[in-house]
Amino acid sequence: MELKQEAQTFEMPHLLTYYECDETSHPSLSMILSMISMVSDEHSMSLGMGTKEIQSTGGTWVVSGYEGHLSAKQPSFGETVILGTKAVSYNRFFAVRDFWITGKEHQIEYARIRSIFVFMNLKTRRMQSIPPALIEPFNAPVAKRIPRLKRPQKLDENASVIKKNYQVRYFDLDANHHVNNARYFDWLLDPLGRDFLRGNQIKRFNLQYLQEVRNGEMVESKVNKLQTNDEKVTYHQIGVGEQIDAIAEIEWY
Amino acid sequence: MELKQEAQTFEMPHLLTYYECDETSHPSLSMILSMISMVSDEHSMSLGMGTKEIQSTGGTWVVSGYEGHLSAKQPSFGETVILGTKAVSYNRFFAVRDFWITGKEHQIEYARIRSIFVFMNLKTRRMQSIPPALIEPFNAPVAKRIPRLKRPQKLDENASVIKKNYQVRYFDLDANHHVNNARYFDWLLDPLGRDFLRGNQIKRFNLQYLQEVRNGEMVESKVNKLQTNDEKVTYHQIGVGEQIDAIAEIEWY
Structure with a gap:
């Protein structure tokens, strides 16, 4: 028993x-x-x-x-x-x-x-x-099927995209000798710019890590511009060259 | 009395x-x-x-x-x-x-x-x-002469200099609507590189702020390479264009 x-x-x-x-x-x-x-x-x-x-x-x-x-x-x-x-x-x-x-x-x-x-x-x-x-x-239950997270929708490369490059810095590394995964959010959000970030608040977010960003790399962060006022969702992607490192979807209040 | x-x-x-x-x-x-x-x-x-x-x-x-x-x-x-x-x-x-x-x-x-x-x-x-x-x-005493801080020695532009550029990012700003002054140290130190920063420890430092770095600026960080093993001091400067924003001198263990 x-x-x-x-x-x-x-x-x-x-x-x-x-x-x-x-x-x-x-x-x-x-x-x-x-x-x-x-x-x-x-x-x-x-x-x-x-x-x-x-x-x-x-x-x-x-x-x-x-x-x-x-x-x-x-x-x-x-x-x-x-x-x-x-x-x-x-x-x-x-x-x-x-x-x-x-x-x-x-x-x-x-x-x-x-x-x-x-x-x-x-x-x-x-x-x-x-x-x-x-x-x-x-003491968590063992599950046959574990709940999945909602997968972020990929950004639309054909729509209007804002791009910005970020050099990975020494202080992005943590004691685990890797880029701290929280840093990804600064790169993901920064291209939206000061006016947007001051004037809008995050309601929901989904992020999926695909590959590890490494020290010394130059990361490219892309975000789809908002199309309408009703649809307050932004689609984000960061990567190095052709490789996609993380994708995210953010809903705003 | x-x-x-x-x-x-x-x-x-x-x-x-x-x-x-x-x-x-x-x-x-x-x-x-x-x-x-x-x-x-x-x-x-x-x-x-x-x-x-x-x-x-x-x-x-x-x-x-x-x-x-x-x-x-x-x-x-x-x-x-x-x-x-x-x-x-x-x-x-x-x-x-x-x-x-x-x-x-x-x-x-x-x-x-x-x-x-x-x-x-x-x-x-x-x-x-x-x-x-x-x-x-x-309740601090009023002083006619207040103790001065040691002024950092300026970096030698004629000696060997490592330079690196840093884009000021939205998340460098704090609730005071200015670039957080602690961030300057990440820009000052990063050009020294991972091997140096992992292998050396700061003993003393002096920093003088001269001008405010502003949102959206591209900061140039310069540091003199160490000349000898005895003299474990690095000289640092950050600025935008011709303007010097901060100078620092760091002694290492």
Whole structure:
């Protein structure tokens, strides 16, 4: 007889700093992703799985995509928020994890994000099955079919496209010796320009990582211009040369 | 009879996040400056001087320079550090402030930084005298002569120079609607390259801000190559066209 398992939920308070916020005084999308990545790490560490324990298996967790919703009201710097996460389900190759950012008293949910993780072999740089020792402690249910994230619609190369190049910089790398995946959002959004970014707020987003951006590369970020006022959705793509590294779809309030 | 004043010291704990650290797993210099800028803001706010109160005077605090020392042992992500600050002295136009970053129990001092602040009129973008209501609550002594920071030595244009261009991006702007001054350090250091930055650690630094970098500008960052192994000092400059925006001198361990 198997006991019903209770999936682990983990929360931590976080003082929202000035430098996690952009000109609007609210956190930028890349900082939101950085923050939820932190709570995921803290969750692992609280269960005895730190970077050392993870890397001793010869692999590392890699995010394959995000799907998220942000409320119209966003927190401001100086505010303490709650960062939360829960392991939703997993199978041999995929692990689904939910994240939330709420007010200090859970009185408001600022963001709700789902992500899918895969496990990458550090030597071959290929996906491998998830080591059971790294996933069982989360007590999430094993699923035959794991929920899929909505795949972002590809940008229309024939429509009007804004393009901008970004040189990958040393400080885009993190302690994992790779370009931090939250940085992709700064490249994805920047071509929209200051007027657009100050005047519009993100409602929903979907991002799919396809290839890893590497140190020293010049990334090209493309975005379709909005066609009508009704359809407040932008389609994004970043890549190097002919290779597409990530695609994203963003709906705006 | 005047009572002897005790200058206000302010400290706060801070959990060092993954994204405040670079590939070395220690905080990058720009993040160190961001963190001390946060403790300075928190100090002001604790005395009733928030952004609103400050900007209602028609001006804003601007850092004119930094001088700092980092210990050979630096904190790692996941560690809780103490961020501290104290108003050292001031006169009509300049305010000197010290910062420190220590271990949680003050058992080690990771960084000690001095900065000089001036007050800028938001309309004219020129320096103005510091509003007494914004400086008196800190209880720092009024000084006839305020300590000067060591001025960085200018880079030698005739020596071997590494140059790199950086496009200012939307997410370099902060809630003050200006390029966050900590970002300058990412531009200053990046031309040194990954091998140098992974293999060398900052011991001392001096930075002087001369002009404001603006949104949309293309910044040129120049650095003198090291000449000998004994002399572990690099000289840096960033500017736009003929205009020099900041100069810095960095000594390495």
